[in-house]
Amino acid sequence: MHTLRHCALAAAGLLLAACAGLPAQASSNQEARPMFSPPAVTAHRGDDDLLAAGLGLQGLRALVPPAFADAAHPTPAELRRRAIWSNWRGIADLAPGGGYGELYGSTAAVPGREFSAYARLPGATQPHRVLVQLPDDFDARKRCVVVTASSGSRGIYGAIAVAGAWGLPRGCAVAYTDKGAGTDYFDLETGQGIALDGTVAAAGDAALAFAPTPASGHGVAFKHAHSQDNPEADWGRHLKQAAQFALEVLSAQYPQQGPFTFANTRVIAVGISNGGGAVLRAAEDPEPWLDAAVAGEPSVLVDGHGARALYDYASEAALLMPCALPQLGIPAMPGLEAKCAALAARGVLSGATLDAQQKDALARLRAAGWSDAGLRAGAISVGFDLWRAIAVAYASAYGRYPHDAHPCGYRYAALGADLAPRSATAAERAAWWADASGIPPGAGVAIVDPQPLADLGLTGLQCLRGLWTGDGADARRVQQGIAATRAAPPRAGLPLVVIHGSDDGLVPPAFSSAPYVAMARAAGRDVRYWQVGNAQHFDAFLGLPHMAAAYLPLLPYVYAALDRVDAYLDGKGDLPADAVIATVPRMGAPLAPANLALPR
Template sequence: MAAVRLLGALLLAGGAVAPPVPAAAEVAPRPAWLRVESHRTLDGLSDDLVTAGRGVGGLLSGPAPGYADPRAPTAEELRRASMFRRGDAGFGFGRLFGPNVETATGRLLEDDGRIAGEEYLAFTDDPAGRGSRHVAVLLQVPRDRSGERNCILAVPVNGSSALFRDIVDFGFWGLRRGCAVVYTDKGAGNGVHDLGTDTVHRIDGTRAPAAEAGEHAHFAADLAPEARRRLLAEAPHRIAFKHAHSRRNAEAGWGEDVLRTIRYAFWQLNERAGSERFTRANTLVIVAGNSNGGGAALYAGEADDAGLVDAVLAGEPQVQVRPEARAVVAYRGRERRDPGRTLLDYFTFGNLYLPCAAPALPEDAPGRAGIARAAERCASLREKGLLAADDLPAQAREALERVHAYGYDREVEILHAHNYSVVPDATAAKYVSAHGRFGVEDRVCGLSFAAVDAEGRPVAAPPEVLAQSFATAPGGAPFGPVDIVNDRDPTGPRRNALSVSPSTGRQDYNLDGALCLREMAVGGSPEARRVQAGIAEFLANGNLRGRPVIIVHGRLDDRVPAAFSSRPYLALNSLAEGDRGNLRYWEVENAEHFGLSGPGFDTRFVPLNLYLLRGLDALWAHLTAGAPIPPSQVVRTTPRGGRAGSAPPLVAAAVPPPAAEPAAGDRIEVRAGRAAIPD
């Protein structure tokens, strides 16, 4: 940290380092890559930065936000709906953690989670013109800024979601500390272009004709009018998404996008103050993200060669590591060499075998009952020579064993059916299109996106669905009636889950499409090589440049398994940094990816969010007071138990903080590229 503190003020427009600027100096010019779209002030009562005026009580038991006119929501209504996250007190929200709880002490705060302040919306672009365009940014500045020190928390948002997605989960932590908090969608946010009506989102979520929105659009597909008409003639009602169809391979720029938003925050804070009061020398900067936001946080740490960032927190990071034969992860008697897997690799493998494996899962596995065509998928896999067993029970067991042999841990099997219910085919298609820089008109693997009717046939998206999509769409399908469509169904385009595979003649969850997506990840076709070249642009190198970093991951994460992401990154980091490294890895028992607490989840899982907040507390104490960060360890927790749907409330003793001196059987050891994870 001492080396970081020797840096001078950041030259915001170019990212270089300059001598300290006197407090009374003129404000730096607006960076050429920046467009500030709006500014508003929130009183902390009728509206606020965290709960949109509802307070934690409203998130726990109040009605979900609505619209005066569902077909024409206002920007304020869309913001309120985007920020709404239904809390569960039994799971600990509002009692053990949340915007109304002081995490370190458990004290409940009188403001019920409401925080007053200012909010800015802006777009940034890659100044070199090679990377992301229209990267959406939200800057929140609390009214009661820290009197102790200047600070900025930078949050690359989770998934392909709206900018407001992570506020109530952990972004509020920075506001509570009196820090400015700046969020970015990483060029992959909630831009929805309905090609039929040719309408798009503005940055505030309201919709407009693409020509009218112009540069103020979140995203508009790069299609000439004639090309758009031609596509709609062949495939009516199709929809394009920013993450999938921008042709920018946004992930390749995630780290730089995060750093650019920090530079924006410095500029905006100083422009707002009227003098150069925020400099790199007097401001703490922490980056924190979850899921692919966690991956972006690590990419930012690797990309930051100017010392812009003091520390990083990465929750269940979707990070994809470069191949490294010297890296080894040892766990439960199995050693995996070069253990990292790319997202498309494990998504497309799971997409092949998980629906067939469903009958071999426990009967109470969440989502198992919803996989109604397991027999059809198994039979088609058998015909293709991808299974050897002859009857359904044996085929299901064989499919499950193949998933385990691939590298999935045994204990995540309880979530395999739910993992498949979260449509890995749609996510894989999104990433294939993004990494290969394909446009919406390419319809890779015969897959596209559209609203569908009850029979799964494409129809025009209802006006109210489009109007509210900023708050409901997770940056891609599915949402509402919008879903992934198999354009190669011999009976005509149909929702993928209901469609027929051309080569099998069965409703087998479109095995042909699943095989095509798998080929994109590991095959040798020109299209596959194009996708794989895109992936190679962002593989992590593990070098975090000595700064303090905490990775927090749930042991039961089946969406972004620790076996393919955090554990391999830990091993790679030890090779990249050796004794200079300052990475801590906390693996939390009984925590899964989504933080779900409904029936089937309530009895089994604990909230990972609590540990993200504890990680931020630990980094703050380390940066401001020199406190040691708890070492790498497995954090032992106790699930709530009871009967599904009526689990007893989670108690504090069940979710202990990471130990300053973990027991020998809990300590994670890493040395010279070998990470040993306790059972």
């Protein structure tokens, strides 16, 4: 079996080298059609490198995105540069004093080439993106591939600050997957979507990354919610496909050193958030294709050990957290008194006064396993309407609903000044791929609630919650999709480090990483676990002064864990021990090594 697979990869590599216009050969004889589309190859050197698109640290710090010469018709190069700028700023703390590029991390120019393609899983209706960044100084002797998945619903560059920043300067190829999510929006009114190079293309174009069914209607559809594939159930397979694509690219580009196979190439997986969850799903594959894995703040679901599904606690937080937070000293959101009173009238909360209702909301969240530290950090998700955004999109994804059949009646569209749905403009469509972070609201696309404003959004939130707590047909459909995402123990003998901030308010460790580690250890697996004090979920928000004063970034620990497992694979060190890391908040001062207290 291994010999046959290696031969198939070698043959695919030779075909790619001989004719880039031909589809790559399938990496498994179980594939009914080619796994990958013909790859697009672009060179990135000089003022347009792989890691920072020529922007460097100062350009990535700019508050204004790189401009388009023609807002309605940006070039692929302009879109790529802007997407890289957007994804760096969405993941890393690049603010002066935050330590990036000084104490940890790199934005150094790395020249090389990119290989982009679509990949398909058997039975899936939509493709997902894969991308390989191959630096010019690739170390063909070490034969290293870092494979990663975007966090959240981000596009293909969504993990560049995680995997690219560590792997590219070390001469590793870096393989990315958007894991069936991404920023491939589709304008239902004009029948236009996004092509492989990020430009706008018409329905029926073979280059489209996503075409919904039906491909018409009102507003906007996007792949994560509306592919009808429940991509999260296959995130581990998506990650493996990205690694397979990297092997095919390397075999084609280095035929004298080829074939590159899982048996002779080091493959390290890394990801954060639900990209970290994808890493843990890939880790359960019994085939020994992964050499090591690092999962940061992973969104992962297991059976037992106090685990809770993301949809469960997100729909709970969307309903209750705004009323609970003032009891922890967090300023109240506008209109909170009316919302809490309405929840009490509906029987969701108890209490005849605002104070009593707030105390009841807080008590319910604490009883459900929320820590006060997680609730405080979760306030930023309340402010950005992220809890509702997650619940709306994931309900569609788990239930495999088309864009016009959300069980709670939600849809997506551009909004006018009067908050009424309107048609998207050509300039908005052109920027979606580069500017969007994945799940709306953002990049000019908003959630459309079917209820009137006077409803305060509560009917929809109760409907979303009922998809988890209820037993109707729609609830069972969503719950079945969630059940398909449960993780199994990692492969025995796989070096695996899990890292999580103790104050994470979006993916609380008590619901995700801690149950995963307990499950894995109960199965006899050796998983190393770093618990980082004073770290929450979003490094990028540490540019806000009040966040920087209270919290530390998580990326330094992800990079450090990668260093440790790489040295272990080289025979130059041991795997890191478990650690509860007592960090020291910087309180407005520049970040220093003493603040991080990195394990040694």
